[in-house]
Amino acid sequence: MKIRTLSVLFISFLITTQCILLPGEEKKSGMESILLGLGGGTTGNSSNLKPGATIDLNNNGIPDGILTDSNGDGISDGINLNGNDFPSLVLLDTNGDGIPDAVDQNGDGVPDYYISVTDAGIIAITTGPNGTGNTVVLVDANKDGNPEGFDTDGDGTANDTTIVQILTDVTIPTLNLSPSSATSSSTITVTIQCQDTVAAGTILYTIDGNTPSFSPKVGLTANPPNKSVSFSGDGNYTLKALCRDLAGNVSTVATGTYTIDSAAPSVSVSLSANYISNSAGAIASSTATWTSNKTGTYSIKEGSSSCNNGTEVDNGSVTSGVNKSFTRSAGSHFSGEGSKEYRICVTSLGLTGSQTFQITRDDTAPSVTPTPGPGNFSTTTSVTLACSDTGGSGCTKTVYALQSGSAPTNPAINGVSGSTTSGTEYTSAISLSDANANYLKYIARDAAGNVSSVTSGVYSVDTTVANITINSHTTYLNGTDTVTVSWQSSKAGSYQLRVGGSSCSTGTALSNGSGNLNVSGSVAAGGPDTTSTIINSNFSVGSNTIRICVENLVSNFGSNSFSLTKDSTAPNVSITSPTTNGPHPSGTTVTLSCSDTGGTGCKKTAYSTTGTDPAFSGGTACTISSGSEYTTAATLPNGSYTIKARSCDQAGNVSSVSSLAVVVGPPSAPTISLATVGNTEISIAFTTVSGATSYKVYYGTTSGVTTSNSSVTGTSSPIVVTGLTNDTIYYFRLAAIHAGGESSLSAEVNKTPTNLPIAQYCVIQWPPTLIVSASGTSDIIYGRIYHELVTPVAGFDARVIASVGYGPNNTNPITHPQLWVFTPTTFNLQIGNDDEYYSTITAPSTPGTYRYVFRFSISGVASTTYCDLDGSGSNSGLSFSDAQMGTMTVN
Structure with a gap:
């Protein structure tokens, strides 16, 4: 009461x-x-x-x-x-x-x-x-x-x-005194601890020998869960205490006796753990670290009321101020669960001081009770976790893991350290999310390090039914296409699409597969839109009803429906302008027309200029998934491409594709790949442009060349610009030309013509042929050069620039330099009046036959000279020949 x-x-x-x-x-x-x-x-x-x-x-x-x-x-x-x-x-x-x-x-x-x-x-x-x-x-x-x-x-x-x-707690709390008794030469501090399975309450204690009582009140009060009381000065002291929990349950009275004798030894004790366990993973033992303020002998008693009785479990001598240790293990020193009190007695000069401490073995893991238990809930719900420990050490921590939709990783607590290794420590009621299956797992640990097994439960909370919003759907359906429905649900749940019927339990339930997509499954709350696809065979010609049903976690449905009409005649599309391939001048427009004999009329026409077939999706929505919508005559961009057109009628029937390849506007700008210096001339090499019929090189002696500058026209690469003044810088830009006009100009390059002669002699020294794996490294290739007053001088001359290069078979590096790849070489040695250079070639990745040459120039002395196997240069009888280039076979 x-x-x-x-x-x-x-x-x-x-x-x-x-x-x-x-x-x-x-x-x-x-x-x-x-x-x-x-x-x-x-x-x-x-x-x-x-x-x-x-x-x-x-x-x-x-x-x-x-x-x-x-x-x-x-x-x-x-x-x-x-x-x-x-x-x-x-x-x-x-x-x-x-x-x-x-x-x-x-x-x-x-x-x-x-x-x-x-x-x-x-x-x-x-x-x-x-x-x-x-x-x-x-x-x-x-x-x-x-x-x-x-x-x-x-x-x-x-x-x-x-x-x-x-x-609703009816369990009586417990109260412990630590130490329960002691004899010391100095101040004794006693900890009063109130323990309860749910909520500890007021601590009540006396130090005058009277028995504490709540009604009428006798003693001093303190807030839970513990209170420290200290005694000082010589004499005998008695401490009596009890406590009540917040439900009003009252513990039994605990009594402790303490003696302070300034001449007696004083013992101080510190425990590594008050509670131990014989269970795996828990705190297996506790070590008492203790000291005496006086040197003497000691005896540790078990189950004693004074230093004159009990069972002695350890003895020896002790030195003042030096730590001693005493260890008890759950498996070796306890026969089962329960508490043992130990008394350390130190005797010095005929006087004995003592201190007690208690170790409790608790092998029983705590248990956790959830309120409410797992189940289905139609109202907002929170879960409270209550931990209880029948083993006596008391709960220290409860840890949980909560996840919606699937089971979370198990919560975990380290039994020895008490640290949380996985999960969240429980401190207050756990809020469960609505419209979700909440998977809850929890464990608890007690002060002895016992950790409970993981308990799990599923809390399904759902307080409303879904509101279905249909954002887009087909009104007319063709004879082959699928139906696409875009919709949202206000809440998550399982969904089912049905054809026909008047409720979520009538009509034909659709299933995924064989073309049907997202006609059943799970939907998230609030979007994004779910796009459901239904194949054409599910519908009959004429009017059809489609119903979308979403089930909540307690099997109630929200639904919405729409109607569509099936029709099966495709429209026709034609390109009415242009009618020829061209090329056509810039600004040419395309005109398309659509007709529909099915009677519903054309809805959209799509076209592309990339050669890709226009495409529609979304059934009667005629959503253009590829191409651009045609609304009026459209200006065609410059270039070479294929016009393709396709139409979609109101029923979603799609026409076949009409196409026309056309060229509009000038060609694209070419790229100058190499400008080669000559005597009063520059050779401009370039990459050809598709469709171009000729090319024009514009040039001048100042940067910023435009089409108003001088020009030279040609039909292939290279174009040689002659009549130039040696040692003058010239700037060049290139344009491509065909019937559609002249392209924009290339990037500008500059070169200076020179009258320097070619080298007097150079040669591919060795080898005449190479065999190399694709992307592999060739054998060393050697080349030599002679030029009077340069190579006869002993040692390396920095003015000599040497490289070795390869290019496709049947191409000449002088006339087609853009097709060749050159690698710098290294000076080797002087042989007679010749200087020798060497390098390797990294072969191309494509197998085939390639040619290779050496190339030399001497700064300020000789212009670029290409070298073959039998020698070339300005000396009498020498010339460069395609037939005398080295041959490289790439496997």
Whole structure:
């Protein structure tokens, strides 16, 4: 009965429609109170949160709660609801400014919500500090005094159901004293810890020998989950303590006895773990690291009430200030689950000091209870995870993984370290997404390092049916094409398209395959559009009804439908202008015409000038998927191409393609590939342009050559410009010409004609033939050059420029230099009056027969000279011959 009274009072505090009135404040209307409660927190009325202040928890104008100070530090740390001297709800002062600013709902010492006072004196409870975040409201939909939980996001439904577990908790909390007894020469500090499966509450303790009691109150109070008490000065001390949880369950009284004798040894103990386990992956052992402030002998007792009894498990000597260690393992020193207390007794000069510590073996993994359990839900739902541990060490962490649509990766916790290796640590209610199958997995760890197995569940939440929007569809259908429907659903779900019928359970359900696409499957909420394709054979000539049905997670349907008419006669299209291939002058236009004997009429005509067939998609939408729409006579771009045209009628029937190859406008601009210097002349080599019938070289002695400059015309590459002045820079640009006009000019190049002679002698020294793999490297090729006053001089002459090159068979590097590839060579040695150079060739990737030559020039002395196998140059009897070039076979 005591628990129920507390629960009702607690509920009355929490269900205050977002506001708490302080004494002297005028009672506000509900909406005004909410608006004020939403305002940011302030310290302007913080004095109203001092101990002893009364508050109106039920918003009925009558004070029914008192702010309390349980530990006498002048700061309110709870709210008294039942007339006793201990708080029913824990308040925290997180920033130490003497003003409570947070609410601890489950007694773990961590803020769950925040409390602040507005300038109007209204207390606001919010999810963020200083009045920030969302307003917190307790939901009790049926007003039966049993709340469903907290609404923290303003949607009117509970998404934090921890309060339900707190109010229904019937498990008595436990209270531990560490150490439970000790004898020391200095101050002894004892930690009082309250543990509960759901929510620890107030700690009550005495140091005067009296037994603590909540009603009537006897002893000192402290907020959960622990409190430290220190004893100093010689004498004997007794500490008695108990605690209650937030549901009103009260622990048994724990008693600890402590002696301080300034002459006795003082023992300090630090445990690596209070809880251990014999389970794999958990904390297998605990090491007590301890020191004595005096040198002497020691004995460690198990199960003792003093240093004169119990079972000795270790002994020896100890040196003042030097650490000693004592280890207990779950498998070796415990026969099963349970706690063992150990007492370290140190004797020095006839006096004994002691310290106790406790190690608990807990092999049982904790368990997690979800509220609610897995299932189907038609309202917005959140899940609260409650951890319980029957092994006694208590839960330390719950970790979960949540994913919509498919199972997430398992959550994982390292049993020894307690670190989360996968998943999210649970701190508050888990919100589930609507219109989704929410896959939830969770595990928990206790203080002994035991980790529960992964538990999983599927929460299907769907609160509405789909609204189907059909964005485009076919009105008329031809005799061969498919139907394409573009649509969206307001929510995700499974969908099905049907032909005929009046509902989602009548007519013919379509299936994917054999041409049908996206007529069943899963759809995402809100788009992008789903494009469903239905083959022609599913429809009969005449009117047809198509229905789109989307099912939500609880098998309710949303639907929409449309009608189409099937027709099967294709139109005809023709190119009426131009009618010949050309070439035609720039600005020529194309004219197309369409006729339709089927009666529905032409809808669109598409054309292309790239040679690609125009194409339509989308059935009666006649969406042009390839080509451009024809609306009026269109100017044709310059170039050579094929006009192709196709038409689509209102029923989506598509004509055959009409085509015409045409040439419009001048040819494209050519590219000068090489300009070769000669005596009073320059040879211009270029790449030919498709369709060109002649070429014109424009040139002048200043940069910026235009068609107003001098020109030379030719029909093939190269074109030699003669009559030039040696040692004068000339600039050249090239145009291609055919019946459609003259092209734009090429990029400009410049060269200077010269009267330098060719070298007196050069030759391909070796080898006369090569055999090379495709893309491979040839054998070394050697070439020699002689020119008086240059090569007879000993050593390398930097004026000599040498290269070796290859080109296609039956081509000459002098007349077709653009087809040849040259590689620089390296000076080898002087042989007599000749200089020898060498290099290799990287063969082309295409197998075949190629020719190769050496090429030399001497800066300021000799112009470019091509060399063959029997020698060439200006000396008497020498000439370059195509037949004497080296032959390279590429395999």
